[in-house]
Amino acid sequence: MATDEPDESTRARAVRLLSGPRSRLGVTVGPSAAWILTLLVAPLAFMVAVSFFEVSSLTYQIIYEPTLNNYRSLFDGGGAIWNTPFVTALWLSYVIATVTTVLCLTLAFPLAYLLARKGGRLFKLVIFFVLLPFFTMYLVRAYSWVLMFGPGGVINSTLMSWGLIDAPLGIFNYGIPAIIVGLTHAYFPYMLLTLYASLDGLDFSIIEAARDLGASRVEVLRDHVIPLTLPGIIGGSLFVFVPSVGAFITPTFLGQGKVQMIGMLIESRVAGTYSIGYASAASMFVLVSIVGAMILAFRYVSIEELGGA
């Protein structure tokens, strides 16, 4: 059948390999386990180590003597602790990520509900128009909002040419609102698809039964729809919150230097002065908070329930 079949001896050896329980695990799990160990576990472990070492600012070499200086420098800015670039950036990242997550959840729920209840041609068309921005390059989507916002951006210039406003509005300038809109646009499909997956498995006859028995819409939503789709809600929130905390491209473009989120701070320290000690220490806080969020989420959902996307 296949023309490029390996010669018999290699084939026989491969068959023998796949017959033993131990060797067949080695063949199937081995390569990816090696990848995970050498490209994920080892680098992260090394990053933990680097956060406790000094790095020479001349040679960029690591000086292997334990120190807490990297962590101290995160909170040392000459002024109050909450005024250091690190604390400000981390706090701002959490606030922006939280608002983005809530916004995505409230916007996606109605559409996911509609998609789960209706099927057919309309459904396929709507899904196409949701997936297309989803598959479009992240950078292109961020860039599209660069054009929209700004004092001379599409929104302001359009409103002005229609005579609705006389001068550019501040809210449509670059800044935190623009970043939140950009992030919502970027991660909305993750939320929608995760919610849709869990609403799609929902038995809608339960809702009709509850309604027939006299439950109000709010009661049905509170007592049936939300508890039954909780894995989707938590999963979707995680898929929006985590990348939003570490966002880099969107805040760089849509903040235009006025806003610094934690991802930008880490990037600037590494790309600028190669301060990998500082960057590693800062990354630890991001990692720990993300692991915390995931542990919290996994108390309610299993990793399988989180499913695709």
Add this chain to the structure above:
Amino acid sequence: MATDTSESTETAPSTDRLIGHQTVERLLGTSLYVVSGLLLLFLWVPLAIIIFLAFAENAVTIFPFEGFTLDNFRLAVSSDSMRASLAGSLTIATVAASVATVLGVLASFALTRYRFRLREVYRTFGIIPMVIPGIILGVALRIYFQNLLGILPGFATVVLAHSLYGFPFVLLIVSARMYTFDESLEEAARDLGADPITVFRDVTLPVIAPAVGAGFLFAWIRSFEDYIRALFLTGPNTDVLTIWMFSRIRQLDAPELNAVSALIVFGIAIALAVAMNVGNVTGYVAGTVTEEEE
């Protein structure tokens, strides 16, 4: 039975309600459509404006409108740096996604067919590359390669990083398909004397092929559109499209960028339309593929 606070039924509307049940029903239904329509508008307006500006004389704003042109496309296609970085990104994405697909298919096979120690740990760590922020993975890998292993950033380091990043997408999509797979088919083939390789090639692979294709596509797109990991892991001899685009956007006046973006939107639209007519894309993306839908 019904107290005055409880909701009344359709047949007997209570007198204290201003609008009837039917009206509420219709209003809610309509508002669901309106909200959904506005959302699609929100998703689409910025992309539509990029496409419009790609064909316009004026590069940044719509007003004052100066007329249509194809110059932006000519500028984009004739740019050497753009072509070099596009070629670089295509190569990186293809190699990285291929590696991720091989690793992911093998791993899915183990996760769904074999029981072994640390299986749950292995699965969890297999998904982490997808959820860990790109900036942290990028910086960690950069420090690891440069300071611990003494490997300078370049083509190999980007491909390694992207193959790790793409692996969870293949793993999730393919293993979801394998879970719904009727294992007795494989058993039957084995009982009839087929060796493991033949079973995989003639029985398993044809069934999971669409999922493998979807996994590859996902890993490919993730690699192609990645900026932050590539930023830390690419070297002077490896050009990446996203890095080229990023530097152009920072200058805030790049008419050819609109054309490049429009071409990407068109390309993805065609690929997606084809994929949606061939296979159950929604199912793979949302993780809702079941036996019956296939």
